[in-house]
Amino acid sequence: MNSIADTDNLPNQYMTDSLKAMHKFAETYAKKTNTFFCVDPSVTCVVIKGLSVYKEKYGLPLCPCRNYENEEAELDSTYWLCPCVAMRERRECHCKLFLTSDDREASHNQEIDLQGVLKTL
Numbered sequence: 001m002n003s004i005a006d007t008d009n010l011p012n013q014y015m016t017d018s019l020k021a022m023h024k025f026a027e028t029y030a031k032k033t034n035t036f037f038c039v040d041p042s043v044t045c046v047v048i049k050g051l052s053v054y055k056e057k058y059g060l061p062l063c064p065c066r067n068y069e070n071e072e073a074e075l076d077s078t079y080w081l082c083p084c085v086a087m088r089e090r091r092e093c094h095c096k097l098f099l100t101s102d103d104r105e106a107s108h109n110q111e112i113d114l115q116g117v118l119k120t121l
């Protein structure tokens, strides 16, 4: 992972709805694609948080594990909107949010405690 979006400038009350939305998205998408969360739940929580920062900032969840020179240009290209093209086409998630069952770091979980995610705020 290169970077995770920064929440320092966003008040927590505005973040909560976005975090809940991305939490729900992550669980739903994992089940839909038969992928699993990481054995280390802190990885999942941090990535969901990073997605929610972009969702709050732009209304769209850019991948939080990359550095962007121009975020607006990335939004226009849509390539790194989650789920990104690599995930949609090949089930490859370099953030380790969605892992296939043969991945050594995959758990058996497609759900994650919302309270744990909220604690990342």
Ligand code: SF4
Pocket (backbone or CB within 6 Å): 047, 062, 063, 064, 065, 080, 081, 082, 083, 084, 085, 087, 092, 093, 094, 095, 096, 097, 098
């Ligand atoms: S699916 Fe793609 S955009 Fe979403 S977290 Fe994984 S690597 Fe990033």
